[in-house]
Amino acid sequence: MAEVRVPPRWVVRAAWSTHRAIYKISGGRLGLGRPRAAKYGTLRLTTVGRRSGQPRSVLLAYYEDGPDLVLMSMNGWGEGHPAWWLNLRDQPDATVELGGDRRPVRARAASGEERARLWDGWKTYDKKLDAYAALRTTEAVVVVLEPRP
Template structure:
């Protein structure tokens, strides 16, 4: 299905995704806001109903250069959890492809904290449990499952475990 295809959600109406140009522009503005503010704006801590925002540093699988993305997350004990959703576009995000090639990464968290992590994809019952946490968050304008149905593949749930 095309990313702008509508899915019916009984509670919130049809799932709608903005045009790709809008999503990529928003990402660029978000990164610029973080950079221009010296890191004072652009990241946030998660709450019980709203996901947080963190900066994820990976190593490019082809270039070997550092790549940075700002991604949604929540805490699961000592782990950080995110989704490899690429703005609900169909292809996997480059940062997830980079982590599949080299799972060692680092994150910048709100308040200036920096953490080394190792990534893995959640599977089975663990994935279902973590997906349900995202599902319960009110941060989405449409049902999470309806948004995920816009993609031709299952959206990976990524666990970032602290690594000394």
């Protein structure tokens, strides 16, 4: 397995903050994008806060699996699950924005053969995925966002 190093947490947080700032300053014109051949896409996910009940938005990497959108709850390669996944686990209905297109979705965790297949799909975009995952004691959840009427 390839040797990998995760940047310090402050670098990860700074990158997230910068990405959010670019999205906000551009009025949503920059910061989101559809997946391409060797590049995952970026979407804006809005969940309901599990404690606050308020809308919570985050920019996340994704790829498409038919009509579904596939996310990974890696928490910037840090330990634990990200808040957006904990929110979805408690309230699976959410909304995604994909470059001006808004759609309602329902989240669920992939399991078994489906999880293995979707995990392998992520390896298209990150060849060191298994090495990064091995740095964590928390298993990453492969999250499927299914279209909701």
